Amino acid sequence: xxxxxxxxxxxxxxxxxxxxxxxxxxxxxxxxxxxxxxxxxxxxxxxxxxxxxxxxxxxxxxxxxxxxxxxxxxxxxxxxxxxxxxxxxxxxxxxxxxxxxxxxxxxxxxxxxxxxxxxxxxxxxxxxxxxxxxxxxxxxxxxxxxxxxxxxxxxxxxxxxxxxxxxxxxxxxxxxxxxxxxxxxxxxxxxxxxxxxxxxxxxxxxxxxxxxxxxxxxxxxxxxxxxxxxxxxxxxxxxxxxxxxxxxxxxxxxxxxxxxxxxxxxxxxxxxxxxxxxxxxxxxxxxxxxxxxxxxxxxxxxxxxxxxxxxxxxxxxxxxxxxxxxx
Amino acid sequence: xxxxxxxxxxxxxxxxxxxxxxxxxxxxxxxxxxxxxxxxxxxxxxxxxxxxxxxxxxxxxxxxxxxxxxxxxxxxxxxxxxxxxxxxxxxxxxxxxxxxxxxxxxxxxxxxxxxxxxxxxxxxxxxxxxxxxxxxxxxxxxxxxxxxxxxxxxxxxxxxxxxxxxxxxxxxxxxxxxxxxxxxxxxxxxxxxxxxxxxxxxxxxxxxxxxxxxxxxxxxxxxxxxxxxxxxxxxxxxxxxxxxxxxxxxxxxxxxxxxxxxxxxxxxxxxxxxxxxxxxxxxxxxxxxxxxxxxxxxxxxxxxxxxxxxxxxxxxxxxxxxxxxxx
Numbered sequence: 001x002x003x004x005x006x007x008x009x010x011x012x013x014x015x016x017x018x019x020x021x022x023x024x025x026x027x028x029x030x031x032x033x034x035x036x037x038x039x040x041x042x043x044x045x046x047x048x049x050x051x052x053x054x055x056x057x058x059x060x061x062x063x064x065x066x067x068x069x070x071x072x073x074x075x076x077x078x079x080x081x082x083x084x085x086x087x088x089x090x091x092x093x094x095x096x097x098x099x100x101x102x103x104x105x106x107x108x109x110x111x112x113x114x115x116x117x118x119x120x121x122x123x124x125x126x127x128x129x130x131x132x133x134x135x136x137x138x139x140x141x142x143x144x145x146x147x148x149x150x151x152x153x154x155x156x157x158x159x160x161x162x163x164x165x166x167x168x169x170x171x172x173x174x175x176x177x178x179x180x181x182x183x184x185x186x187x188x189x190x191x192x193x194x195x196x197x198x199x200x201x202x203x204x205x206x207x208x209x210x211x212x213x214x215x216x217x218x219x220x221x222x223x224x225x226x227x228x229x230x231x232x233x234x235x236x237x238x239x240x241x242x243x244x245x246x247x248x249x250x251x252x253x254x255x256x257x258x259x260x261x262x263x264x265x266x267x268x269x270x271x272x273x274x275x276x277x278x279x280x281x282x283x284x285x286x287x288x289x290x291x292x293x294x295x296x297x298x299x300x301x302x303x304x305x306x307x308x309x310x311x312x313x314x315x316x317x318x319x320x321x322x323x324x325x326x327x
Numbered sequence: 328x329x330x331x332x333x334x335x336x337x338x339x340x341x342x343x344x345x346x347x348x349x350x351x352x353x354x355x356x357x358x359x360x361x362x363x364x365x366x367x368x369x370x371x372x373x374x375x376x377x378x379x380x381x382x383x384x385x386x387x388x389x390x391x392x393x394x395x396x397x398x399x400x401x402x403x404x405x406x407x408x409x410x411x412x413x414x415x416x417x418x419x420x421x422x423x424x425x426x427x428x429x430x431x432x433x434x435x436x437x438x439x440x441x442x443x444x445x446x447x448x449x450x451x452x453x454x455x456x457x458x459x460x461x462x463x464x465x466x467x468x469x470x471x472x473x474x475x476x477x478x479x480x481x482x483x484x485x486x487x488x489x490x491x492x493x494x495x496x497x498x499x500x501x502x503x504x505x506x507x508x509x510x511x512x513x514x515x516x517x518x519x520x521x522x523x524x525x526x527x528x529x530x531x532x533x534x535x536x537x538x539x540x541x542x543x544x545x546x547x548x549x550x551x552x553x554x555x556x557x558x559x560x561x562x563x564x565x566x567x568x569x570x571x572x573x574x575x576x577x578x579x580x581x582x583x584x585x586x587x588x589x590x591x592x593x594x595x596x597x598x599x600x601x602x603x604x605x606x607x608x609x610x611x612x613x614x615x616x617x618x619x620x621x622x623x624x625x626x627x628x629x630x631x632x633x634x635x636x637x638x639x640x641x642x643x644x645x646x647x648x649x650x651x652x653x654x
Contacts (some may be wrong), residue, residue: 085480086431089424093473097416104413139480146420146473153412153466 001236002026004066004108006099007073009036009046012114012170014179016070016229017042023233028064030057031073037325040179051095054102061106068110068236071099074144077187078118078282081140092143093150100154111151112235115164115246117221117287119145126254127290130166130246137282152244159242163235168221168250168289170228172310173317180317181225182324190222190311193261194318197270204272206257208279211286217257219286221250224304224313234298247297250289255307263308267315328563329353331393331435333426334400336363336373339441339497341506343397343556344369350560355391357384358400364652367506378422381429388433395437395563398426401471404514405445405609408467419470420477427481438478439562442491442573444548444614446472453581454617457493457573464609479571486569490562495548495577495616497555499637500644507644508552509651517549517638520588521645524597531599533584535606538613544584546613548577551631551640561625574624577616582634590635594642 003020007013008029013036020027021042029046038046049056051073060066074092075081081088103109118141119134136142154160171190173180181191195201209216231249238245255263265272294300304310330347334340335356340363347354348369356373365373376383378400387393401419402408408415430436445468446461463469481487498517500507508518522528536543558576565572582590592599621627631637 082480083484085477085484086424086428089477089480090428094421094424097413097421101413101417139476142476142480149466149469150412150416153409153416153469157410157412 001067002028002065003236004028004030004061004064004069006030006051006069006071007036009033009038009041010072011181011183012225012228013070013072014040015174015225016072016232017045018174018179019226019229019233028060028066030060035075037182039325051098054098054105057099057102058106061102061108066106066108068112068239069099069103069108070112070232071096072114074114076140078138078140081138081143085139088139088143093146096147097150100150104158109158109160109241110236110239111160111162112232112239113147113151113162113164115148115166116141116144117166117168117248117289119148119166122284126286127252127288128248129290130248130293148246155242155244161239161241162244163239164244164246165228165231165235166246166248167228168223168248168287170225171222172224172226172304172313174226175313175316177316177320180314180321189257189260190264190314191318193264193272194268194315196272197264197268198318198322200322202273203275204261205275205277207277207283209276213256213285215256215258218283219254219256219288221253221288222255222260222307222310223250223302224310227302227304231294231298231300234300238298245297247294248289248291249294250291251302251305252289252291253305254286254288260307263311266308267311328394329355329392330563331355331357331388331391331396333357333378333396333398334363336360336365336368337399338508338510339552339555340397340399341367342501342552343399343559344372345501345506346553346556346560355387355393357387362402364509366652378425381425381432384426384429385433388429388435393433393435395439395566396426396430396435397439397559398423399441401441403467405465405467408465408470412466415466415470420473423474424477427477431485436485436487436568437563437566438487438489439559439566440474440478440489440491442475442493443468443471444493444495444575444616446475446493449611453613454579454615455575456617457575457620475573482569482571488566488568489571490566491571491573492555492558492562493573493575494555495550495575495614497552498549499551499553499631499640501553502640502643504643504647507641507648516584516587517591517641518645520591520599521595521642523599524591524595525645525649527649529600530602531588532602532604534604534610536603540583540612542583542585545610546581546583546615548580548615549582549587549634549637550577550629551637554629554631558621558625558627561627565625572624574621575616575618576621577618578629578632579616579618580632581613581615587634590638593635594638
């Protein structure tokens with residue numbers, strides 16, 4: 001297939017690009033490089049542009065004879081979304097709907113969308129099935145949910161086919177260490193812990209150790225970025241026009257903050273000192289996927305089922321690129 | 328105050344314009360006339376433009392020294408929203424957020440927004456208080472709900488102050504008959520019934536008479552358009568920066584389709600033949616406001632508490648303007 005990867009210069013998008021190429025697809029990356037890295041895109045595949053540039057998006061869809069779109073171009077920082085929601089309505093709603101309307105114009109109707117567990121908010125039951133009511137508690141989660149609704153409405157009215165993949169905690173890097181995670185600011189736990197091992201931070205701060213979990217720290221479901229990517233490829237094959245599929249992507253296993261830090265110590269051999277900090281607002285104690293639907297509907301099974309193997313891939317990337325994509 | 332009435336050439340907006348003028352405010356109407364009527368705007372008050380034209384909106388806000396915005400510019404046809412949702416994401420979300428961003432740029436932070444009972448979907452309990460969960464069942468209701476969230480997020484982050492007024496069934500016309508309802512297509516019950524009295528239709532079709540209501544037909548809460556407008560003026564005074572107020576606007580009284588038809592017969596003296604049709608999808612049996620909050624928070628009390636008085640104002644308009652604003 002000819003696949004347009006929107007946001008393909010970002011963390012998860014860049015990994016999906018490699019997996020698409022590995023599987024023999026033809027890839028075009030559309031990215032404005034506002035947060036992505038040109039260096040993460042294979043030579044010759046990047047079209048730099050805005051989603052609001054209708055003519056350019058339509059021309060790209062037509063020139064490259066695109067069969068399907070993967071949409072990774074969104075902002076994903078919870079705190080930023082609270083402090084500056086305009087960015088999130090712009091990027092995650094307005095620009096995303098502009099993409100759909102460009103697709104209508106170019107008659108491209110298949111799309112795989114990066115959704116998120118943040119659309120659930122603070123669910124009562126864990127593990128979290130896809131039937132959990134979506135009650136997002138911040139503009140990030142809300143704007144992602146809005147786009148899921150837009151997809152459902154476009155499927156019903158215009159015959160779009162889509163998959164909305166609700167990620168739990170993306171982590172890790174391509175095993176060859178060639179691409180990986182590089183956010184500014186970095187808010188993800190594993191890269192921050194590994195920055196301590198690299199000598200870039202003195203200690204890792206744990207935000208709350210009095211949660212109702214085994215060791216008192218927050219529990220999350222860490223899923224390897226290549227496992228996420230693999231699910232996108234499977235979803236691409238399963239998409240039916242006029243229909244949608246909303247699926248959790250997680251391992252179904254929870255790992256606490258302390259367990260992540262311990263895994264990082266084992267992998268890096270660095271003592272990684274801890275500091276205690278207060279709880280952060282809007283941090284639920286446990287977020288673990290009910291991961292059965294992805295297995296049943298997509299035939300998907302994560303390969304990285306223990307966090308140590310995930311951390312090993314991340315560590316390879318961060319060691320080789322201590323300053324990320326910067327020189 | 329200097330008030331910008333966005334969508335002021337539409338049905339409800341044009342009535343609010345008159346009430347603002349009556350109260351001594353200075354009014355500018357911003358409307359693209361895609362569905363509004365230039366003839367409904369007082370001379371010299373119209374700025375014709377798109378909300379996506381950032382420069383024009385900002386310039387208008389600055390040139391007219393706008394203190395507050397009333398936002399009526401949205402599409403409001405449920406069936407159309409299902410069949411062509413792109414129009415609703417465009418008009419009710421994208422363009423509306425563009426308005427907010429223009430307001431940020433021009434440092435105008437007060438806004439009264441026309442929301443709707445459609446944001447509630449099909450609530451379990453009637454009368455419907457504002458605490459009812461919002462579960463809209465069509466893109467119209469959903470896109471209106473999205474904008475309520477945007478307002479809340481902009482209030483928290485940027486200090487906007489807003490009122491979201493959730494209308495029940497707007498009806499009636501300015502009592503002097505100078506302006507009134509003129510939609511294409513017309514989907515509202517009272518104008519359609521009055522078209523029968525005007526000889527423009529043979530009969531009125533009742534969609535279902537086996538609902539669990541007293542006479543079997545759907546019950547709605549009809550609220551006079553001038554009562555809606557009056558609530559906007561009260562809301563304007565109550566808005567506090569950084570805060571929002573979401574309030575139902577209805578009478579708290581329900582009227583069935585058959586009662587509306589009977590009121591139209593009494594007012595017009597026309598027999599108004601009925602035809603029976605099947606139920607329509609997504610028509611709840613009863614939608615009646617719990618109207619207490621508007622009274623408590625806005626000091627608002629509808630003046631038109633019986634539908635006959637509402638129909639009288641509508642009839643005066645339709646008699647004088649049987650083809651609406653068209654020549």
